[in-house]
Amino acid sequence: MSSPAWVVFRKELRDTLRDRRTLVAMVVVPLLLFPLLMVGMAKFSQSRAAEARDKTLAVAVADAEASSGLADYLRHEPGLEISEVQDVTALPERVRTEELDAAIVVPAGYGAALAAHQPAPLQLLHKSSDDFDIPRTRLEQALGRFEQKLLDERLRGLGIEPRSIDPLDIQRTDVVSSRELFGKLLGGLLPYMFIIFCFTGGMYPAIDLAAGEKERGTLETLLSSPASRLQIAFGKFAVVTLTGFTSALLATVGMYVSVQSVTGIPAPVLAAVQSVLAPGTIALVLALLLPLSVFFAAILLMLSLYARSYKEAMSVISPLMIVVVVPAAIALAPGVRLGLGTALVPVLNVSLATREIIAGTADPLHLALVFASLLLLAAGGMAACARWFSREDIVFRS
Amino acid sequence: MIEVVDLTKSFPISRQQRRELAAAGSPAPGETPATAPGAANASSLQAVAGASFRCSPGRVFALLGPNGAGKTTVLRMIATLLRPDGGRISIAGVDALADPVAARRKLGFLTGSTKLYERLTAEENVRYAADLHGVGAADYKRRRDALFGALGIDAYAGRRAGQLSTGMKQKVAIARTIIHDPEVVVFDEATSGLDVIAARAIIQLIQDCRAQGKTVLFSTHIMSEVTMLADDLAVFHRGRVLAMGGLEEVLARAVDERGQRRTLEDEFVRLIDAAEGVRT
Numbered sequence: 001m002s003s004p005a006w007v008v009f010r011k012e013l014r015d016t017l018r019d020r021r022t023l024v025a026m027v028v029v030p031l032l033l034f035p036l037l038m039v040g041m042a043k044f045s046q047s048r049a050a051e052a053r054d055k056t057l058a059v060a061v062a063d064a065e066a067s068s069g070l071a072d073y074l075r076h077e078p079g080l081e082i083s084e085v086q087d088v089t090a091l092p093e094r095v096r097t098e099e100l101d102a103a104i105v106v107p108a109g110y111g112a113a114l115a116a117h118q119p120a121p122l123q124l125l126h127k128s129s130d131d132f133d134i135p136r137t138r139l140e141q142a143l144g145r146f147e148q149k150l151l152d153e154r155l156r157g158l159g160i161e162p163r164s165i166d167p168l169d170i171q172r173t174d175v176v177s178s179r180e181l182f183g184k185l186l187g188g189l190l191p192y193m194f195i196i197f198c199f200t201g202g203m204y205p206a207i208d209l210a211a212g213e214k215e216r217g218t219l220e221t222l223l224s225s226p227a228s229r230l231q232i233a234f235g236k237f238a239v240v241t242l243t244g245f246t247s248a249l250l251a252t253v254g255m256y257v258s259v260q261s262v263t264g265i266p267a268p269v270l271a272a273v274q275s276v277l278a279p280g281t282i283a284l285v286l287a288l289l290l291p292l293s294v295f296f297a298a299i300l301l302m303l304s305l306y307a308r309s310y311k312e313a314m315s316v317i318s319p320l321m322i323v324v325v326v327p328a329a330i331a332l333a334p335g336v337r338l339g340l341g342t343a344l345v346p347v348l349n350v351s352l353a354t355r356e357i358i359a360g361t362a363d364p365l366h367l368a369l370v371f372a373s374l375l376l377l378a379a380g381g382m383a384a385c386a387r388w389f390s391r392e393d394i395v396f397r398s
Numbered sequence: 399m400i401e402v403v404d405l406t407k408s409f410p411i412s413r414q415q416r417r418e419l420a421a422a423g424s425p426a427p428g429e430t431p432a433t434a435p436g437a438a439n440a441s442s443l444q445a446v447a448g449a450s451f452r453c454s455p456g457r458v459f460a461l462l463g464p465n466g467a468g469k470t471t472v473l474r475m476i477a478t479l480l481r482p483d484g485g486r487i488s489i490a491g492v493d494a495l496a497d498p499v500a501a502r503r504k505l506g507f508l509t510g511s512t513k514l515y516e517r518l519t520a521e522e523n524v525r526y527a528a529d530l531h532g533v534g535a536a537d538y539k540r541r542r543d544a545l546f547g548a549l550g551i552d553a554y555a556g557r558r559a560g561q562l563s564t565g566m567k568q569k570v571a572i573a574r575t576i577i578h579d580p581e582v583v584v585f586d587e588a589t590s591g592l593d594v595i596a597a598r599a600i601i602q603l604i605q606d607c608r609a610q611g612k613t614v615l616f617s618t619h620i621m622s623e624v625t626m627l628a629d630d631l632a633v634f635h636r637g638r639v640l641a642m643g644g645l646e647e648v649l650a651r652a653v654d655e656r657g658q659r660r661t662l663e664d665e666f667v668r669l670i671d672a673a674e675g676v677r678t
Contacts, residue, residue, distance in 0.1 A: 007529040011518070018517040217511040221574070224477040224507035225530035226499050392480050393410065 004227030008235025012209055016239055022204040026243050030197045030251035036258075056081050057101040057135050062088045064108045070122075070146060074104075077142040095125045101135045102126040104143075117154065190255070191354035194248045194285070195328045195347060196321075198293050199300075201247020202240045203317060206300035209236045211313035214305075219395065233301075233389040237382065240297035241290075248289050252282060284357050284367075288350050291374035295346065296324075298381025302388045308397055331355065338362075343369040346377055399613050400453040400476060400582055405485035407446040407471055407637075419443070445471040446482070446637040453615045453630070455581070458608050460624045460645075461617040463634035464670060469617035470509075472634070473586045476615070477507045490581040490613070503531065506580035508600075510590035512571055516560035520551055520570045523559055524577050531578035538577070545573045549599070568596040572603050583607050585616035589623065601627060621663045633669050640669045 002010075016022050061071040062085050074082045085091070091103040105123040113120040124143070126136045152162045213219040222232060256277050300317060307313035324347060330336060331351035338352040349370045356362035388394055411419070445468045453459035463469050474480040476487055478498035487494040487501075494501035514523045524545075528538045546552045549569040554562060559570065576583065585604065589597040604627050607614045618624060624631055625645070632642040641648055645662075652665035660668065 002529060004530055004532075007526070011515075011522075011526045011529075014522070015515055015517050216513045216515075217509065218513060218515060220474075220477075220479060220509055221507065221512050221527070222530070223479050224502055224505060225527065226502045226532065227530050228499055396474075396480070 005231040005234045009238045012239040016205045025204050026201045026247045030247050031254045060085045060100050060103040063106040065111050068106045073146050095127050102139050191351035192328045197247040197251040198244045199296050199324050202244030202297050202300050205243045206240045206304045207313040210304035211307040211310050215309045229389040230386050233386045241293045244296050245293040285354050291378040292350050294378035295381045298385040301385050338366045344373045401488040403450050403486040405449045406483045408442040408444040411443045451632045453613050455613045456611045457629040458614040458627050460628035460631040461634050467634045468637040504581045506575040506583040508575040508588050509586040510588050514559035519556050519558050521555040524573045527574040528577045533578050565596045582613045635670050635673050
């Protein structure tokens with residue numbers, strides 16, 4: 001004979017897995033939609049950036065003195081199509097309407113300033129764009145080379161060898177491991193994603209299993225069975241925990257698949273991603289998410305049971321998403337680190353600990369503290385949820 | 399057997415509910431807020447005030463009362479869904495307050511508002527109830543075959559409840575209620591909102607339960623159901639029993655000033671009016 005809690009769990013799981021809405025939130029979204037978005041966005045960004053990099057830029061040069069030599073110099077720069085114009089007033093509009101990618105105005109007094117060894121004025125007209133400002137950067141690099149040429153000429157005119165003004169030759173070597181570097185970047189995003197899926201994965205089952213059951217009128221039948229309130233609460237609670245956790249797990253699988261399917265990732269980055277997705281790292285992150293799923297399940301079920309209907313439960317629970325997202329987002333802010341204080345803040349601690357684990361820089365003491373606080377929170381949540389099911393003013397709230 | 403002794407229950411009420419009750423004119427004339435059953439006092443509403451009755455095996459007991467009388471509250475306390483503030487409930491010899499789980503093992507509970515799990519099949523709905531009551535595989539098969547055969551559920555046992563007609567659903571709900579062969583069956587307005595065919599299935603179930611020697615308690619506000627089914631009845635209003643006894647006995651007492659026998663409906667209205675202080 002099965003325990004009533006197991007009977008409730010089995011039935012609720014079967015019922016939940018037949019709910020299309022839950023399946024979409026728990027399986028389809030984390031497994032497919034997010035990776036597809038990631039792949040799509042990566043490819044789109046790559047293609048836009050490549051386009052901006054390879055594009056021939058149309059640049060107009062309006063030289064008031066016709067003696068700067070700038071237009072001639074820029075003509076020899078690759079990827080630039082230089083036209084010389086007289087009408088300066090039309091240039092801003094031509095750049096704004098993207099007829100030109102940029103324009104350079106050499107004002108009167110340029111030659112005199114140069115001759116007097118003063119900074120010569122030069123005006124660059126450009127339009128900040130969503131092409132990562134690559135056109136402006138390319139043009140500034142070309143102007144930088146022109147400036148260096150002028151500087152070299154000026155120094156030689158003064159009898160100084162240009163190289164002699166560089167007292168230091170700095171050789172930079174970044175010792176950060178590719179995993180650490182990638183961990184800092186990916187580690188900001190991943191916990192955010194995991195936490196959200198942990199929450200949304202359990203949201204629909206929680207609403208259906210408590211408020212939905214109230215609305216259907218099946219709760220009375222269930223409560224009049226020999227199953228105790230604690231057993232009923234535990235059976236339902238286990239299903240909500242499982243769906244939330246599974247959702248986060250599938251998000252991990254989805255991320256792995258998406259990383260594998262994105263082409264053009266540099267080999268060191270790919271190696272770093274694979275080290276992040278190593279079984280040990282993932283197991284540690286999932287171990288953090290399990291008590292968090294338990295805590296979320298308790299909160300979701302309690303709110304759902306409090307609500308009188310499915311609709312009311314939705315309206316109570318949906319804003320809670322913001323409460324969950326905020327601590328996860330705080331972890332993205334620079335300078336926020338896992339310490340003795342932050343290790344005790346729910347959600348924020350998971351977010352920060354996940355980042356540290358992925359980067360391979362986690363302090364075992366801090367991790368232990370995060371685990372301990374999450375386990376306490378989960379146990380408290382479970383106890384509160386079980387007590388909630390015994391309160392007739394909640395169960396029969398009307 | 400069901401034995402209910404001096405049962406009381408009050409519910410805390412919100413400020414808004416208090417305003418609504420005040421607007422509706424509660425308490426009843428002649429009663430003070432603190433003592434009036436069904437009336438609002440400072441923070442609570444008394445739904446049941448000292449109800450006592452006894453339902454015997456092999457007999458059908460009707461709890462007859464208008465809407466809001468407190469019938470559902472009484473039945474929910476008997477089904478151990480609500481805990482009384484005072485009094486005693488015994489279900490087939492089990493003290494329901496001391497051991498609610500044991501009491502629920504002996505109980506089948508069906509309400510008019512109960513629906514099925516739409517994503518489960520008819521069979522899965524019934525099996526779930528059987529599993530919760532700890533019915534073993536062999537007993538389940540025997541009971542299931544008998545019930546499904548008698549109610550004609552076999553033809554749609556594998557279909558999801560969401561695809562069934564109201565009548566089919568009602569039959570599945572009946573099977574679910576008695577799959578564990580309870581000694582006591584409680585129906586809370588079980589025919590309310592049903593069409594004639596579906597209501598007939600419930601009425602037949604009540605008659606079958608009586609024939610099998612089960613204790614049957616049902617609440618209703620429909621007089622014809624009482625005259626058709628009840629062996630005993632209690633007229634219930636504002637959380638109190640106004641009259642009680644065998645159906646024939648209650649009807650025999652219902653005689654007007656001219657010595658004419660009243661119908662059950664007339665007697666019911668007279669009792670309610672008398673309790674409300676209405677001059678007839």
